[in-house]
Amino acid sequence: MSIVPPFPQHYNIYSIYDTRYAVLSKEEGDTLFYLYVSMEYIMHTKCFNVRVYVLQDGVWRMQTSATTKTSSLLYDSKPMLVNNKIYFFVQDKSAWSGVLLLDLSATSFSAIKFPQGVNYGCLNTKLSRADDASSVYLIKLKEFQLRIWLCKGDNWSLVDTICLHDMVANLRMSDRIIDNEQNPPIWIREVGDNAEFMFLMMSGCLLYLDIKCRKLRIWSEDEPSDPIHPFMMFWPPKFPALKDDPTRFVFCP
Known part of the structure; x- marks a missing residue:
């Protein structure tokens, strides 16, 4: 049985939220990776900090961290991982609202204004x-x-x-x-x-x-009271053939 280790914890007395995070996943070949994204907004500097960890050998290891300035982050939305980029909704009180993009490869932010x-x-x-x-x-x-x-x-x-x-x-x-x-x-x-x-x-x-x-x-x-995770799949599904093993017919009382 696999056990997920405790998430990394960070606390900053200047941040608006100190417990905001998301768990994302991505596929590379036949391997599924899990990422832990820690998000922090610093009030007095108006900086948005992101730390990204990847689960390796039962341990959360830091993959990247980045900081950018923004007036307000929309915390009621969840980030989305596409390829090697993370998308956040952001709203600048003085100018515009749109999408904030974190490129994990370049460790840099870019912004895309809404239509x-x-x-x-x-x-x-x-x-x-x-x-x-x-x-x-x-x-x-x-x-x-x-x-x-x-x-x-x-x-x-x-x-x-x-x-x-x-x-x-x-x-x-x-x-x-x-x-x-x-x-x-x-x-x-x-x-x-x-x-x-x-x-x-x-x-x-x-x-x-x-x-x-x-x-x-x-x-x-x-x-539904639980989160919804929509996905597409082939139907009917094809399952691997069962092995001719007598032990699979043994039931525990």
């Missing part, structure tokens, strides 16, 4: 990995209007716009679980890779939206 007219909201703004490791999708939901941008380099291009109003209306007609409220609150719970599908919350129900096929359906009648 014109886009503001961050923790319930309606998400990032999604793209097939191209140098690109990401930005997904923004405003009322029943869903817009998707693709970022290459530091340029955004609008690639899709979806109106959910008719989809929700059709869902109400086919299923009585959804309330008949005129404009019920709707927000994004999680988004899959390549902006192909997403999970939404509305009227206490978890909804599944197939973005490519433009289909919306009820996934669960109750809001």
Whole structure:
């Protein structure tokens, strides 16, 4: 049985949050790596510090650390790891809001401003990995209007716009679980890779939206209390053949 060692601890009396962290994972070949990301915002210097550790031989080892200046970090969003880069949502109170990018190879930060007219909201703004490791999708939901941008380099291009109003209306007609409220609150719970599908919350129900096929359906009648980790897989799955071993038929009392 594998046991995850305690996470590295840091404390700074000048930081706004001293316990903010995230555990991320990435694949390289047949190996799965786990990263521990420690984030710290220093009030008096307006600096954002990031320390990244990788789990090796049962020990968290420092991989890199970096610092940049910013007015405000959006702590209600979780970072996203793409290839060897970590994306954070950030909002500068004096100028702009957008994405802060940490390149683990170069140990450097860069910033990408949101498309014109886009503001961050923790319930309606998400990032999604793209097939191209140098690109990401930005997904923004405003009322029943869903817009998707693709970022290459530091340029955004609008690639899709979806109106959910008719989809929700059709869902109400086919299923009585959804309330008949005129404009019920709707927000994004999680988004899959390549902006192909997403999970939404509305009227206490978890909804599944197939973005490519433009289909919306009820996934669960109750809001999940645990985090959702969307992923795609081949179906039906193929499992390795069982070995002809008599011990596999032995059961413990």
